[in-house]
Amino acid sequence: MGVSHISNRSGQRSRGWSRRGILAALGAVPAAALAGCSSSADASAASDGKDAAATARAATTKKATITVTPAPGTGKAGFTSPVEVTVADGTLTSVTVAGNDGSTLSGSFNEARTKWTSARNPYSGTKYTVTAKAEGAAEASVTTFTTRSPGATFVGYFTPEAGATSGVGMPVSINFTHAVADRAAVQKAITVTAEPAVEVVGHWFSDTRLDFRPETYWAPGTKITLSLRMKDVEGADGVYGIQHKDVTFHIGREQISTVDLSAKTMTVKRNGETVAGYPVTGGGSGHTTWSGIMVISERFEQTRMESSTVGLGDEYDIPDVPHAQRLTTSGTFVHGNYWASTAVFGQQNTSHGSIGLHDTKGAGDSSVAGYKFYESSMLGDVVIVKNSGERTVDPANGLNGWNLSWADWKAGSAV
Structure with missing residues (x-):
């Protein structure tokens, strides 16, 4: 009986507890289950949204990277290639390249504006500052490099001198x-x-001489500009030019003098009109004067003339030849002559190849032919010699390229 009673009470208590537990379970489990499902879905959606936004922000704020060639900080950069500026993850908005010599390098962008290339190469021996801006960069990129100096160099010495006024026959000659x-x-x-x-047009007389001239003589009053852009031009293997300059010359009046050594006379024409005539003496037998078109290339009020300097031994040595004007490199002059008899001029050809006019010792007598012709002349004036019994002067012998036809002159151009 006792056992049965206890078992029954125990069973009642067991059933009563189960109802409360079930009710509690029915009230809590679904709520917990619903709460758990809702929190997981919301967190996942929020996480996906945040990741997408972060990715978008990273894509839009990726830093543009600018690269300069030659590399920044280079101390002995080459100068035979253009400067290049490129950008990754952006577009270039502006590029400036300035040298410490005051020069700048212009250039152009590619279509996508991701690359800029200078229009010419940088100069040697120059420090450059490169300032580049890109749309995707917060600040401009500022870098520097320095180009190396060339090991060997060359220059061109030019005639006439800068600012000079010359006669109509003066070529521009560069040595x-x-x-x-x-x-x-x-x-x-x-x-x-x-x-x-x-x-x-230019004409090469040798590998060290280049002359320029028009087809016919320059017009009086012409302004001539010589532009030298030889800096860093490689003229020979490893040998570079260093000149970058402009010089100007002017042409004065036209004076053309014709020497007829058969008649032994000189006729001087100024702007087409005869202004003077002089008796002369030219080269005698064995020393005939070159014929052809010659240009006055040097002028001396007085100068020394020695036969040994022109391959004639010790035939003469005159320390004070008056009013001497050079016509050829080899030694042909038109000059005053005070040592010959006045009867020689206009009558005999007795010189060693030059053209002589009567003059006086000391070059101070304004009444004589030598003085008058000298005073009326300038560098670049034309002197034409004919009937000399000698062949035409070599065009390279002095500034005498006018003896070449225009076709032959142009054939000597390298471009």
């Missing part, structure tokens, strides 16, 4: 200090222009 192997490269770096405009 280089080093033999030029790449004639085309050097000639392209040199231009000669005229006002009023006329075609001007």
